[in-house]
Amino acid sequence: LQEQHGNFSNLSFLRQLPVDIHLATEQVVSNLKTLRPGGIICCGMAEKRKTLTIESQARCHQECLYSIVNIPELIKSLAFTHISHDAGKFVCEGLYYQLLKYFQSLPQTIPCIFVHVPILNHSNQKLIQQDLNSIIKYLEQIITNHKRRSPEL
Numbered sequence: 001l002q003e004q005h006g007n008f009s010n011l012s013f014l015r016q017l018p019v020d021i022h023l024a025t026e027q028v029v030s031n032l033k034t035l036r037p038g039g040i041i042c043c044g045m046a047e048k049r050k051t052l053t054i055e056s057q058a059r060c061h062q063e064c065l066y067s068i069v070n071i072p073e074l075i076k077s078l079a080f081t082h083i084s085h086d087a088g089k090f091v092c093e094g095l096y097y098q099l100l101k102y103f104q105s106l107p108q109t110i111p112c113i114f115v116h117v118p119i120l121n122h123s124n125q126k127l128i129q130q131d132l133n134s135i136i137k138y139l140e141q142i143i144t145n146h147k148r149r150s151p152e153l
Contacts, residue, residue: 024095025102038111039139039142041139042095046117048118049084052080052082052115054115055085055113060098060101065097065104067100068109079127080130084116095114096112113139
């Protein structure tokens, strides 16, 4: 996907995070402070899932946080993506939760979603790439619209 994004020159990719909630969060937040993105799409592998899934929530103990992105609206036009209400109870959910909590502490609004990706194969790769491209475009549109309303971003 990264190689195909010449038309998305404003994207940055952070890959191969540690399999540790604290260390992964620390690494991502450090990069966020440097890069200052308008939005973030986290991805994790979900080998038992058959389609892309966008996580509706992240939990930590009894607290549940939600993305500011209208996920039902986002998936309306996607052919190979569904909403999930279970981010996995491990590093993926822990990282998503910590990022959503971090974004709450910032003065500006930053859209963030977590996408679980199934194992890629010849039958699903094109569908996954198409939907991920659409997800990126949707998030870019949110950021563009928000900047028009809030020039401080």
